[in-house]
Amino acid sequence: MNRYIVWNEDETEGFVTLDQQLANESRKGIDANCRRPDGSLSHIATSFAVLTEDQICTIEVVPTYADTVAPYAAALRMIREAVEELFGPAANLESEEAVLLRGPEPHHDAEAIIAALQNVADVAWIKR
Known part of the structure; x- marks a missing residue:
């Protein structure tokens, strides 16, 4: 509305x-x-x-909150897909459903992506 x-x-x-x-x-x-x-x-x-x-x-x-955050949520979805495609299981990316349990705001998805990238960095560090 x-x-x-x-x-x-x-x-x-x-x-x-x-x-x-x-x-x-x-x-x-x-x-x-x-x-x-x-x-x-x-x-x-x-x-x-x-x-x-x-x-x-x-x-x-x-505009409504949903209209305001829609472009940011779409961008995060693209980043999520890229992390899943590039790093696969090594990223151990939290599912979208699990993220929604913490909340629907874009920062919740960003936190999950950051954690996945940290997982990839940790795996790369261990392999050195």
């Missing part, structure tokens, strides 16, 4: 809402249309519309 920040012309004042329709109506400066999905009047949106009626207001869409 996206969050919408409605900014005044100078981007010095604004408010946050989860309702895209409410954000659009308050941005236009039409205070009578600043209603929530249940039909009740949103006082903050109405006040914002009245204060900024002659200004060119903008809406900023704030």
Whole structure:
């Protein structure tokens, strides 16, 4: 679910809402249309519309956490695949399912990859 920040012309004042329709109506400066999905009047949106009626207001869409971390998670997946392909069993890379038991954030996967690379380094050191 996206969050919408409605900014005044100078981007010095604004408010946050989860309702895209409410954000659009308050941005236009039409205070009578600043209603929530249940039909009740949103006082903050109405006040914002009245204060900024002659200004060119903008809406900023704030991405969700999942949208923000998706590219990083994809990059970590590529690194994970490379470690598995290059070093195979020597890396002793923790499975994705085991990593998820510790948590879904990208740093959990990074910790598993680092541990696998350390395993490879240890094996290489022992073979010297």
